[in-house]
Amino acid sequence: MDNILEISNLSKHYPTFDLQNISFSVPCGSIVGLVGENGAGKTTTIKLILNEIRRDSGNIRVFGMDNIREERKIKELIGVVFDESYFYGEFRAQDIASILKKVYRTWDDALFSRCLAQFKLPKDKMIREYSKGMKMKLSIASALAHKPRLLILDEATSGLDPIIRSDILDLLLDFIQDETHGILFSSHITSDLEKVADYITFIHEGKIVFHRSKDDLIYRCGILKCGSADFQRVNRKDLIRWRKNEFGYEALVSNRAAACRAYPNLVVDNASIDDIMLFFVKGEKP
Amino acid sequence: MIGLLYKDLLSIKKSMTRVVFVFAIYLVIFAISEDGASFLSAMVVLLSAMLVMNAFAYDEISKWNYYALSLPITKRQLVLSRYVLTLIMNLSGFLLAFLPGLFRNHMSMEFVMTVYCVSSVALALMAILLPLLFKFGTQKARIWIFVICMIPTVLIFAFNKSGLSFQSVSLSNAAIETALWFSLPAALLLLVISYFISYAIMQNKEL
Numbered sequence: 071m072d073n074i075l076e077i078s079n080l081s082k083h084y085p086t087f088d089l090q091n092i093s094f095s096v097p098c099g100s101i102v103g104l105v106g107e108n109g110a111g112k113t114t115t116i117k118l119i120l121n122e123i124r125r126d127s128g129n130i131r132v133f134g135m136d137n138i139r140e141e142r143k144i145k146e147l148i149g150v151v152f153d154e155s156y157f158y159g160e161f162r163a164q165d166i167a168s169i170l171k172k173v174y175r176t177w178d179d180a181l182f183s184r185c186l187a188q189f190k191l192p193k194d195k196m197i198r199e200y201s202k203g204m205k206m207k208l209s210i211a212s213a214l215a216h217k218p219r220l221l222i223l224d225e226a227t228s229g230l231d232p233i234i235r236s237d238i239l240d241l242l243l244d245f246i247q248d249e250t251h252g253i254l255f256s257s258h259i260t261s262d263l264e265k266v267a268d269y270i271t272f273i274h275e276g277k278i279v280f281h282r283s284k285d286d287l288i289y290r291c292g293i294l295k296c297g298s299a300d301f302q303r304v305n306r307k308d309l310i311r312w313r314k315n316e317f318g319y320e321a322l323v324s325n326r327a328a329a330c331r332a333y334p335n336l337v338v339d340n341a342s343i344d345d346i347m348l349f350f351v352k353g354e355k356p
Numbered sequence: 357m358i359g360l361l362y363k364d365l366l367s368i369k370k371s372m373t374r375v376v377f378v379f380a381i382y383l384v385i386f387a388i389s390e391d392g393a394s395f396l397s398a399m400v401v402l403l404s405a406m407l408v409m410n411a412f413a414y415d416e417i418s419k420w421n422y423y424a425l426s427l428p429i430t431k432r433q434l435v436l437s438r439y440v441l442t443l444i445m446n447l448s449g450f451l452l453a454f455l456p457g458l459f460r461n462h463m464s465m466e467f468v469m470t471v472y473c474v475s476s477v478a479l480a481l482m483a484i485l486l487p488l489l490f491k492f493g494t495q496k497a498r499i500w501i502f503v504i505c506m507i508p509t510v511l512i513f514a515f516n517k518s519g520l521s522f523q524s525v526s527l528s529n530a531a532i533e534t535a536l537w538f539s540l541p542a543a544l545l546l547l548v549i550s551y552f553i554s555y556a557i558m559q560n561k562e563l
Contacts, residue, residue, distance in 0.1 A: 122425045123562040145428040156423030158367050158414050165366055172359030173427050222426075 073131075074098050074220050074252035075119070080128030082114060087276060089114050092128070094271045094281040096220070099249040101242060103267035103284070104256035105347060111276045112256040116224050119254075120150065132220065146175060149213030153225035155205035159198030163191055166212055174216035185211035189237075203234040210238065214245070221245060221253045227262055235259070239266050260343035264288065270343060272350065279350050284343075291341040292326030293349075295319070300336060308332065311353030321356075322349040360429065360437035361444075367414040368407050375403050379452065386456055394467055397453035398474040404449030405478040408442050409485070413494045431558045435490065439551050442482045450475045469536060476539035483543065483550035490554045490561070 075096035082089040089111045096102045104112050117123045119130055121138050130137040132144045157166055163186055171177045186193060189207040197205065206226060213221060221242070227235045243266055245251055257263055263270060263284070270287055272279040280287075294304065301312075301319040308329055312321035322341060323329040329338045341349075365372075379400050386396050415421060424434060453471040457464075484504055488497040 120426050122422065142428045142430065145426065148426070150423075150426035152423065152426075154419075156419050158418040158420065160367065160370070169359050169363045169366070170427070172362055173429060 072097055074133060074250075075102075075254060076129075076131040077115070077119070078129045080115070080118060080130065081126045082118060082123065083126050087111070087114075089118075089276045092273070092276075092278055094269075094278060096252040096254050097269075098252055099246060100268040101246055101253040101255055101266050102269045102271055103260075103263035103343075104254060104271050104273065105258060105260055105263065105343060106273035107351065108258070110273045112273055113224055114276075115273070116150075116222055116254070116256060119222065120145075120148075146216070147219045148222060149216065149218035149220070150222045151206070151209045151213045151224070151226040153228055155197065155200075155209050157197050157205075157208070159196060161197050162195060163193045163197070163208060163211075166197075166208070167215070170212060170216065177216045179215075181217070182211060182215035185214055203230050206230055207234070207238075210241065214241075219251050221251070221255075223253065223255045223257070225256060225258070227257060227259055235262060242266055260347065264343055272347060274351055287346065288341060288343065290325055290327075291346055292323050292329055292338045293341050293345055294321045294323050294329055294333065295337045295339065296321075296333075300333075304333065304336075306356040309356040311349040312356060313349065313353045320349075322346060322353065357433050357437055357440075360424070360433060361441060363420075364411040364437065364441050368410045371407055371410050375400070375407065376452075379403075379455075383456060394470045396456045397467070397471045400452045401446070401449040401471065401474045401478050402481075404445040404452070405442070405482050407445050408438065408482060409489065409494060409497075411438070411441060412489045412497075416493055432555060435551065435555045435558050438486060438490075438554075439547065442479070442486065442547070446475060446479055446482070449478065469533075473536055473539055476543040479540070479543035480546050483546040486550055487553045487557055490557045 073095040077095065078093045080089065080092040087109070092111070092115055094102070104115070106112050114123070118125050119132070119137060121141055132140075133147060135144055137144055161169075167177075167179060167182050171179065183193075186208075189204075189211060191200075191204055191208055191211065197208065200208065210226065223242075227238055230238070239262060242253055242255070246253060255263065255267065267284045269281065270284050271281040291310075294309075295318065296304070297318040301321070304321065308323050308325070310322040310324050312319060322345070323338065326338055326340070329336075379396075382396050382399075421434060425431070450471065453474070457467050457471075481504065485497065485501065488500045491497075492500070
């Protein structure tokens with residue numbers, strides 16, 4: 071089994087929004103970053119994976135099993151972290167452990183305690199007294215302590231400071247050292263994804279715009295910058311998207327090295343995931 | 357399932373101790389005064405049932421259900437655990453309700469019957485309320501409680517207006533007693549039906 075999570079042709083219809091034919095996969099030993107604007111369909115996709123809402127069509131296989139038919143088996147092996155803590159504020163970390171111990175067969179108290187210690191989380195403090203970062207760390211510790219093979223993070227790092235985010239990213243990289251593990255990481259903090267993701271899946275208005283290896287994406291794509299006269303001379307085939315701004319034209323090119331060779335007088339910059347997203351959403355098709 | 361029940365009991369622990377505390381105070385007061393044991397018993401049974409509502413409220417505050425479904429927990433278990441909790445709370449209330457009687461060494465058949473019937477009423481009330489809680493959440497369901505409590509009042513009012521009087525319906529004491537014994541099985545049956553309705557509601561609900 072090469073893919074820990076496989077989504078094919080997934081669709082879900084809402085009165086004001088449609089998730090259309092989503093297909094992508096999370097290969098073993100990799101982190102897949104799910105990016106897109108707010109409301110692009112990231113959380114809907116995750117809810118569908120977790121069978122919290124019903125899909126209209128398509129297929130989701132986790133560890134090779136159907137996500138609805140083998141729901142319980144699958145969920146024993148998944149750890150999910152949402153953008154906020156869903157624990158009741160009067161609980162303490164040890165209460166969470168005693169609840170989840172009765173929920174997961176594979177719950178490991180010692181591992182949970184180690185995670186809490188690593189995150190410097192007090193066991194006997196009420197959760198409502200935790201800061202946002204602490205709550206998030208608690209959610210992550212709770213998601214790891216039953217030794218899942220697939221981690222699903224839905225905006226788990228948004229609203230956290232860079233230090234905590236970097237701690238969390240280290241933890242994710244550590245988790246992925248085991249080749250049978252995988253992570254689906256939805257985020258709009260693309261700099262985080264640039265650091266850890268192996269693949270980037272970009273959802274826009276309920277459709278997949280691309281699903282590509284991150285290195286391929288940021289090392290190969292580039293941004294060509296030029297004035298109006300030069301832009302007329304550029305071969306449209308080299309461009310993915312272009313935009314006009316007050317200083318001239320900017321265009322996303324699929325092959326930076328080739329663009330540099332073809333247009334030695336023009337500036338071709340590196341493209342970040344942010345830039346690429348922006349071009350796909352706001353740019354014009356050549 | 358066990359995990360869910362444990363979580364519920366943990367979250368309503370504070371309210372539970374509060375109910376027991378208030379009950380203890382009243383128990384002392386009633387120990388000094390002559391009667392009112394039945395009233396006190398009725399109160400504790402209904403209060404225990406109402407604690408189940410608190411569990412719903414806490415879940416709403418923390419959006420627990422959304423998280424719970426990411427765990428190896430099914431919607432069926434979410435629903436079932438609430439019904440088991442209802443039964444546990446009802447049974448606890450039922451047992452507590454005998455305390456005032458024991459306290460005053462006053463265990464008449466009438467007293468036992470009162471506790472028994474109030475338990476049935478509490479169960480029936482929860483049987484109606486639980487699907488509403490699953491469907492609308494605690495805020496909107498609260499309004500429904502008033503509506504449900506109004507129904508018997510309205511019925512009695514209508515009954516009086518219709519010209520019939522209670523005297524005209526003559527039943528022997530034994531017949532009434534038999535009817536009352538049936539109240540609990542009837543309430544339990546209602547609860548089972550209620551479970552299936554709640555389950556259907558949750559199945560169709562998109563969180």
